[in-house]
Amino acid sequence: MPNPVHPETRVGHIHLKVADLDRAIAFYAGVLGFEVQQKFGTQAAFLSAGGYHHHIGLNTWESRGGTQPPPGHTGLYHTAFLYPDRASLGDALRRIVSAGITLDGAADHGVSEAIYLRDPDGNGVELYRDRAQADWPRDADGSLTMGNAPLDLQALLDEAA
Incomplete structure (x- = not known):
């Protein structure tokens, strides 16, 4: 059995592919209260709690206008x-x-x-x-x-x- 991961290891941030950047920002910033730290035009935004560089990355690089994955498929739970x-x-x-x-x-x-x-x-x-x-x-x-x-x-x- 391999050695376990160090007990102080943490998940640092997530990046989500979204269909509409402004709509995603409205949810994560407007509803949940995360702060936008930086935007890259209309393609990506980075949000955080407490001024960290980012906890959440939102981008439309491969997903602008995309649809939700259908039930029964793999992906983010x-x-x-x-x-x-x-x-x-x-x-x-x-x-x-x-x-x-x-x-x-x-x-x-x-x-x-x-x-x-x-x-x-x-x-x-x-x-x-x-x-x-x-x-x-x-x-x-x-x-x-x-x-x-x-x-x-x-x-x-x-x-x-």
Whole structure:
């Protein structure tokens, strides 16, 4: 068996092929609140949280005017954006509700709370917050026991206030 990846390795950023750059920016910046760091004309944009060079790259280099992949094909399942706390996740939910975007689902996984939706190009998006590891559910032998319980969205919205 090969050596495992270093435990401090992180996923740095994502690049998404989109059909309409302005529409994608409206979602990732206008709804989710990421900041545009740089645009390359009408072909690409780079967005981030906190002024980082980019967490999200959006481009139309191979996809301008393209269509969503059909169900049953390979591709991106979803991106996942980790929020620092429950109030921040609640604020993200508030933005989504205000924009009239339909959720695909929401779940309490025991280790995290997550909201699932689609961006304008049909890419899956997960917005979540982790619980402290000390609060993760474990069985009698100490093994992690994740679940898929319903998430109380109203309580999450109340937390944002």
